[in-house]
Amino acid sequence: MQPTHFTPVPLDKAYRLLSHGPTVLVSASHGGVDNVMSAAWACALDFAPPKVTVVLDKATRTRELVEASGxxxxxxPTVTQAAMTVAVGTDSAKTVPDKLQRHGVALFEAPGHPSTPLVHGCAAWLVCRVIPEPHNQQAYDLFISEVVAAWADERVFRNGHWEFDTAPDELRTLHYVAGGQFYATGASVRV
Amino acid sequence: MQPTHFTPVPLDKAYRLLSHGPTVLVSASHGGVDNVMSAAWACALDFAPPKVTVVLDKATRTRELVEASGxxxxxxPTVTQAAMTVAVGTDSAKTVPDKLQRHGVALFEAPGHPSTPLVHGCAAWLVCRVIPEPHNQQAYDLFISEVVAAWADERVFRNGHWEFDTAPDELRTLHYVAGGQFYATGASVRV
Known part of the structure; x- marks a missing residue:
């Protein structure tokens, strides 16, 4: 079932979901197996069509699912999901097969993209299709992808803009540092 | 002259300067010409040796200097540099030749890297050497580089960790959204 706060984001505004440099959860599915990992190294790459980069280590099960499904x-993830974000980045499904259940990760189906599971409780979601670049993937663990659909919790992102200042602080996004430490997205600075 | 607060960061900790997703200033020099532009799309790529990605539009003078010098x-940049950050991302040296002077950008020499100008007043600095990947550069404006030296203002980054909570708020880093709006790096979240 879709979350209550789940509003489409026009594709030409999708880059704004990543420009502020948030930590992300990467989810993928193949052959009936779902998985989710966290990633600090995801970045917008282009405006229209929107593209992104993400670094996926070869040791991860999620990368295998991404490579198999494309x-x-x-x-x-939001501030309230910080512990889960660390947990799914620490535990591998290779050694902790029930990691999603163990860490309370609830999935739902991306509308129009039934083979891509999304994680409940996040601030925004981007469904991505890999643009095959074997050299980047092998040499750098770098995946270039096109964003094909996007949604956001309209309490924090609406009309193409983040609106953290008028939303509950627990909906702020996370910026990873190391060792279980993040910074929340902070005060608005307007020039 | 070097800034007062300018402390070397060990290369194996350099990725932590970018993992929280800050907006950056990109500086480069070639043939006696210096330039600086802002970029929201820079990202850590590897730990050791540290590597980064950055997106540099073909229309920019800074990209020409990067391609010429490697x-x-x-x-x-910090919160107090938000207006300058927008200004050097808006004005091009191609049409505003004195953009650095006009926007009060003061440069100094990177120790040991005399051909790379650094910008005064920032929270951290990374000197990077391009790893030539012509396909990425042409198709995606994406530059992959190795970090060869790094420094930080030790009031905000020391012993391998950001310490924004104990430093003046004006030293917080910036996270760009769009249209002259940023978010400052916010509250620490520890799991």
Whole structure:
């Protein structure tokens, strides 16, 4: 079931979901197996069509699912999801097969993209299709992808803009540092 | 002259300067010409040796200097530099030749890297050497580079960690959204 706060974001505004540099959760599915990992190294790459880069280590199960399916989702966890974000980035499904259940990760189906699971409770979601670049993937663990659909919790992103200042602080997005430490997205600075 | 607060960062900790997703200033020099532009789309790519990605539009003078010299610096502007950051991202040296003077950008020499200018007043600096990847550069405006030296203002980054909570708020880094709006790096979230 879709979340209550789940509003489409026009594709030409999708880059704004990543420009502020948030930590993301990467989700993917193949052959009936779902998985989710966290990633600090995801970045917008282009405006229209929107493209993104994400670094996926060869040791991860999620990368195997991305390579097999050619699809994945990036989603932006909130402050209340910080512990889960660390947990799904620490535990691998290779050694902790029930990691999603163990860490309370609830999935739902991306509308129009039934093979891409999304994570409940996030601030925004981007469904991405891999643009095959074998050299980048092998040499740098770098995946270039096109964003084919996007949504956001309209309490924090609406009319093409983040509106963290008028929303509950627990909906702020996360910026990873290291060792279980993040910074929340902070005060608005307007020039 | 070097800034007062300018402390070397060990290369194996350099990725932590970018993992929280800050907006950067890109500086480069070639043939006696210096330039600086802002970029929201820079990202860590690897730990050791540290590597980064940055998107540099073909229309920019700074990209020409990067391509000619093979070197550039990324540096993290602070909240007090928000207006300058927007200005050097809006004005091009191609049409505003005195853009650095006009926007009060003061440069200094990167120690040991005399051909790479750094910007005064930032929170951290990374000197980078381009790893030539012509396909990425042409098709995606994407530059992959190795970080060869790094420094930080030790009031905000020391012993391998950001310490924004104990420093003046005006030293917080910036996260760009669009249209002259940023978010400052916010509250620490520890799991």
């Amino acid at each position: 699809c994945f989702a990036l989603q932006l | 070197c550039f610096a990324l540096q993290l």
